[in-house]
Amino acid sequence: MxxxxxxxxxxxxxxxxxxxxxxxxxxxxxxxxxxxxxxxxxxxxxxxxxxxxxxxxxxxxxxxxxxxxxxxxxxxxxxxxxxxxxxxxxxxxxxxxxxxxxxxxxxxxxxxxxxxxxxxxxxxxxxxxxxxxxxxxxxxxxxxxxxxxxxxxxxxxxxxxxxxxxxxxxxxxxxxxxxxxxxxxxEAKPTINVFSTETALDLLKENLSKLSVVGVSSQAIEELISEANIETDTIEYKKEYLKNSKDIINTLTKKTKNGIALISPREVPKKQQLISVKITRLSRRSDELDLRREIVYNETDDLLYIGFSDTDTFERYSEPIDEERITRFIKKIDMFVEAYEKFTIGSKKLYSKQRVFEAILYAFSSPFLWKIREIHAKNKGRDTALSDIPPFLVIAGQAWTGKTHLLEFISRLLGTQGRYFHYNTDIKPANVRDYFFSENIFPILIDEITKDYFTSSAASATKGESFVKSITNSLTGKHPCLIATTNTEFNANMQIIRRIYYLQINKPFDKTQKSQTDDYFSAVIEDIDDSLFKDFSFKFSQLIKNEEDVVKDGDYLNLTRQIFKEYFKIAGIDKPDYFIDKPLLDYYHRGSFMWRNLFQTKRDGFKIQKNMVIVDPTIVFNGDRLEKEKAKKFLDIGVVLEDSVVLVLDKDKFFDFIELNKKQNFFERIGNLFKS
The missing domain is CATH 3.30.870.10 (Endonuclease Chain A)
Incomplete structure (x- = not known):
């Protein structure tokens, strides 16, 4: 006591x-x-x-x-x-x-x-x-x-x-x-309440400058990395923090003859994209969940493996399935595509069906697209060939054209039960960028992405023209693709468009048949899972070993088309009318149609002089500068010679662009144009 x-x-x-x-x-x-x-x-x-x-x-x-x-x-x-x-x-x-x-x-x-x-x-x-x-x-x-x-x-x-x-x-x-x-x-009013990537990079460069003054020995860096590698802390958020911190220091160091050294602040811009991604990963808040699955590529057997966060383990994902199940899923896909003819308004419905099926093919290919890009660049012998294969798919269309139905169907085929991100609600540009630099190769599915994500000219590490160019031109190693829907107001210059696979769905669904359409789609998606995707990834891993056939005549979906041709054969379905043999050029043709229409309807605004076509904006665009800029973005690369008071175009390239026969003389071209 x-x-x-x-x-x-x-x-x-x-x-x-x-x-x-x-x-x-x-x-x-x-x-x-x-x-x-x-x-x-x-x-x-x-x-x-x-x-x-x-x-x-x-x-x-x-x-x-x-x-x-x-x-x-x-x-x-x-x-x-x-x-x-x-x-x-x-x-x-x-x-x-x-x-x-x-x-x-x-x-x-x-x-x-x-x-x-x-x-x-x-x-x-x-x-x-x-x-x-x-x-x-x-x-x-x-x-x-x-x-x-x-x-x-x-x-x-x-x-x-x-x-x-x-x-x-x-x-x-x-x-x-x-x-x-x-x-x-x-600063008069220090900006400390908002943590942006730009703020983080500024702080990082400043810290590197301060560290360079006091000096950091190679031994100190090696000991820090070594100590981190044996850390046994079991608190999950600390483990994640430590892993990402190690990634940052690996990015900020380089090997020298005297050992490991920190890079200088001047070298940060060269690694800005990679550094900012790792910073974003650390600063991302828990209110933004990653709706994707954890799918990784095993280079030992070229198969996909799926991760389980609760056990921190991976098991093989790619596996063949029997022909009966292949048949069932192919018939489901066929039914889904046919809905874009059965329930839509207008003629030429094949156009929409082709785009819908092409988006499905791209989605199945997406976990392997980084590998296709890598092989293609190696076969071409130049890194610039990476830009030939776009890691972005944009599905454009007006309201009621079935874009979101398509995104949900793709999500179900890939095993995420119809889940996808809503732009700026579920996901911010900084985190899209973050995902691009992760080894999780499951595609990023986003509904209603805004055009500024691709077209903003502001210097940004997370979106806009510079970001799209950087990702397409320079991103190597394992990375996912982005598959997004947008509206038909989307417009970008050809420098950006050639880095995006752009598909436009034109035919709206008949609102008077909404009930029948909903019932039809419900029947199609019933029992849809990722079985066919597992089989596809297994077959793809076998075909990709022959690197010469990966990209054929510019078609980076070549292997995917081969597999799906076999799928339709197994299912007893003749090659469908919507099954095409090469990528589409929707944005190019959209621009070609637009400028052909302008040339037809506002002929007085186009003056032909030797090798030039001079466009008078006051006539063609009613003096509206914004309309001129918008239309100019649809012109093919190399068509514009000068843009000042008037717009000067290369005559041959312009008439090729609006699809007039080069072999005809000029008057025959004009005559055929008006006949068309």
Missing amino acids: DILRTAKKVKYLNTILNDEPFEGKIDKLFEGFDDFWAITFVSSPRFFFDFVLKHKFQRVRLIIGIEDNDINDKFNLINPEPQHEFFKSLPDEAIEKIRNDEIQIRYSKLGITTHSKLFILKNNSNTRAVFGSANLTQKALSNKNQFEEIIAYDRDHNPNIVKLMETRFEQIWSESIDYVPERIKK
Whole structure:
């Protein structure tokens, strides 16, 4: 009983001041001083700086330590997100003091761990050194359920210890670097509330500059990577953080004759795409779920494997199925495609059926498209050939043309039960970019993507013309494709279009038959799963071994067409009328039709001079500059010679583009054009 009573009286926070027990509240130990130097782990920046402001310290020097030698925290200078989160949580008054240099914050340089707990307090008459096991955190100072030791000495009582601790602080300070971003120091209104890729890259370049000043040894980098590789932390989010942090440092380092070294800030733009993706992966919030499956490619057997996040394991996904099941699924696909004739309005319905089936073929091919691109570039002997094979499929159409039905059907065939992303609701451009740089090769399915995702001319690492060009021209290794629907307002210049597989579905569904159409689609998708996709991936893995046949006459879906021809044969179905033998050029033909129509209806606006066609925008576009720019994007590459007050076109290329026979003379061309 006496033991229990004694246990109840024990203090968790044991404080000694000048060799005597200190019985007052811990806050009293820090009162009455002007300067505060601290080396401590900061679990809550808000708590720490509220403490600092409450005690009215005029000058603060803080070295942020690492708790319990946490390997994750050692990466905080190469992962800008914790740095951003730290400053975002600070009170406005603390931010102002940082800008005025009244508060200085430092962090250990890469390869050094700071685990000390040391505090120096100064005023005109006294200096106090405080040290022990306790960090300046709410948990450590609460005197609840955590044993901590704090020892404090005033200069008059023990000048030798106080002097030694001051010297010790200065030593550690000299081995640390400034943790405060320049934007906080310099900007009138520091932008710390929004974490963008651009912000992250700026912070990263700044951190690399600071690290280059203090120097980081090759040994320190190697030890950090080695330590991360043997980390056994079982907390899932920490494991993910550590994995991605390692990816970042691998991107930020290079091999030299003296070992491993950090790249310079000047080299960051060269790796901007890759670095920003890894940053985005770290900063992505849990409210944006990845609706895709985890499908990876095994280069040992060329088969697909599926991952299970709950067990962190993979098992073989590609497997053959029997002919009876192949027949059932092929008949389902045939029924689905035929709906675009059975329930739509207008003539020439074959046009839509061909596009629907072509989208299905692309979707089946998509997990292998990175490999097709790789083989094609190797066979051509040039990396620029990567751009011949687009990792983007855009399905365009007006309302009620069945775009979303098609996306849902593709999702079911690939095994995600009709799930897909809604642009800007379920998925942001930064995360689309993130997925492109992952080895999960399952396609990114997005409904109603906006045209600016492909056409924005603003410099961006996540969307727009520069992003599309970068992905198509330069992305190598394993990566997924993007399959998206959009409306017919979509327009882009030919430099972008040749990097996208563009399919346009023209025929709208008959609204008066909505009930019958819905019942028909429900019957088609019933019992649809990914069995055929598993069989397809197995067959594809066998065919792709013969690299010469992967791309034939420019058709990157060549192997897929071979497999589906065999599927229809197995199902006892003659080759359908919607089964075509090469990729479509819908955007090209859309532009050709548009300009042919303009030439026919506004002939006065086109003047023929030798080898040129001069287009008068005031006649052809009624002086509307935006309409002219929109129409110009549909012209084929090389047609435009000059764009100023008038639009000057290459005559032969223009008439080829609007599909007039080159062998005819000019007057025959014009005559045939008007006949058409």
